[in-house]
Amino acid sequence: MGLALLSLTLALPAPALPPPSAVQPAAAVQPVAAVDLERFVGPWFEIARIPAWFQNRCARDTTARYQRRSDGRITVINRCLTRGGKVDEAEGLARVLDPTTNARLQVSFVSLLGWRPFWGDYWIIGIDPDYRWLVVGDPRRQYGWILSRSASLEPAQLEAAFQSLERNGYQRSRFVFTPQG
Template sequence: MVRSVLLSLALISGVGAAAAQEAALPNAPVPALDLHRYAGTWHEIAHLPLFFQRRCAANTTATYTPRPDGRLVVRNACDTREARRLVSEGVARPVAGQPGALQVRFAPAWLGWLPMVWADYWVVELDPDYRWAVVGGPSRQYLWILSRTPTMPRAQFDALRDRAARRGYPVERLIQAGRTVE
């Protein structure tokens, strides 16, 4: 009897440890990112609240354009509640040795030498066909779920949201961008 109870407890704790191990995902940049395939327009499906997006109400996009120096021009745009289009332009640079990691700067170019004007931009999950991406960073204070199309199927969104939670992002605070999830 004692032996069967101990065996049962061992099995239960083993299953629990395996489930806990499956639950957590590393918060790290993807191991491969083709910047030319990543280039183009992405539609925001959801994001964690950020001060600089406080006025955005709809149609939020990020457009990446390759530059000859290996960097990307970044053009973020959104519509406000007053139906005004806000646009912000910056630049992204690759991080050496981390293909899925970029650093983004929206400050003027003459301030580019200051480390504090560059923010980490990690592609933490990417569709093999570059149809959707999940972007975050080491602090987990920001998160974007992006799509090549303005909408995303509910099942796909829920799966990405779940995996972001397993990476430690506070997904209960995610703000969906209008009617982007079907």
């Protein structure tokens, strides 16, 4: 039965694909040129995000706090309120992949007896010169966040953050706003 199905599958015509000249690969996601980790650490409010399964419980008041560690890594504490008003908190660890720029990090929220088998890309792809907001993404554009030092952004700041995302191939329409306060 399996070989007959395989033979039938191989005999079917391949789906039509556009000619190679018609396929335009998206430009690579580009991290910012440099991040000052001393200015990066501290509290951030989530302004908007691409919905992700690991944030399904979060209804509002989502924040992130980054703290430098003596080993050069960064403690990450994400917190939000659920629909029922309960605090949901996750603690993770970030490591800098590119110490020249500090803009490419990886984050892990899973630890098995101190071993971290899963790391996710966390690239800073937009940042305000005064560190009032920043934009985080990943090379495959699956995840994205706009973070701010305050619970809201002025329209011009929000537009600048979205422009950072769009320059990196993200679609503005994929983002949902996070209610704060």
